Amino acid sequence: MKQKDKSTEAKILEAANKVFVEKGLDGARMQEIADEAKINKSLLHYYYRSKDKLFSEVFQKVIKTFLPDTVKIFDSEKSLFEKIETFTLEYITLLEKNPFLPMFVLHELSQKPIKITDTFSGFFDNLKQNQFEILKFQIEKEIQNGIIRPIEFDQLIVNIMSLCIFPFAAKPILMKLFFGDNKNQYKNFADKRKIEVADFVIHSIKVKN
Amino acid sequence: MKQKDKSTEAKILEAANKVFVEKGLDGARMQEIADEAKINKSLLHYYYRSKDKLFSEVFQKVIKTFLPDTVKIFDSEKSLFEKIETFTLEYITLLEKNPFLPMFVLHELSQKPIKITDTFSGFFDNLKQNQFEILKFQIEKEIQNGIIRPIEFDQLIVNIMSLCIFPFAAKPILMKLFFGDNKNQYKNFADKRKIEVADFVIHSIKVKN
């Protein structure tokens, strides 16, 4: 092994992340997390007082992955079309590495917004206004310049998010509906989305001459 | 009351539907379903042997709502653009009346495809091939006729599904990200999507002269 043995705490967080993300808060079992981390179940409670506390730690980290710092991509001098291409490619690639993330985040936030909200509502506040202002301004400018057709900022962003995220959340359905549970066919489809999404969006908003 | 008292069985199914859809299989409690139906918990087991059986009944009905008979819409003489407009409007209106449906179906199918699959795999088989063939043929024809640009059938359909369904599954996130938990602002946004989705799609695929 190249790596030194991870600390118990790190092993727990890693195992908890895996089990919670795959099974959800309700579906996850402390025993399964302990097994995954190859430690005793009591140690979970030694490091994290309760299942809820442990979940909270995991969820806070996960949400930061799911809603990444878009500043790096959007706050640049690139054209809107380039930004859309870069973002969709990078975000879909990120989700490919964490395919259960969309389902997990969406489900937990829809289930018990109360429990979870407090733990990271501050995170949302930061993201909300700061990140989008520059992009919003750029879009309005490109509309005025006749580069893209008029479209509401909210609708466009939600459209892009939908096209990126939904196929991951709906993978089992899509597998059945379109690909007869054939993994290769699905992989082929999924690969193409890395350019399809930007392609679809840009075709929709770009003003032709 | 206009309605006669519902049969116990109907009351149970209605209550179970509500609780399962909102809380999921893992999160739902038989006691809560009994309370919701205003009956004794034991009666649940009298009518449906187990929680899983009851869930199965509910899920089978729900999936038919979520994946409706698209034949009625797609198997007609209307133009592709008209079909897209009709479908997105009707489907988003349907989801508005059942806002928890997307999250519920996506979550349950991603969690334990094994448990659930058997109960309705036959349903998928029917839908899979029959429904889409006509539409697929029409799309290929309109591409050849230069009415829409070349695009893969799978990608287009998934794009449309994404744009319709995702905003419902992600409502809590969108509320925070864009609307600061303001319900009126969100309602305004959601209303517009009934035409925004078709608008966005048609702009993307329509060939301009």
Add this chain to the structure above:
DNA sequence: GTCTATAATGTGATAGAC
């Protein structure tokens, strides 16, 4: 810090009276 043993609780399911 880590373990074994066990408490405390929640929950699905059944038995049996009416």
Add this chain to the structure above:
DNA sequence: GTCTATCACATTATAGAC
């Protein structure tokens, strides 16, 4: 068919030895 009472079990959580 519907209820009360209760079982059987799973699961979170804690006590205490080492």
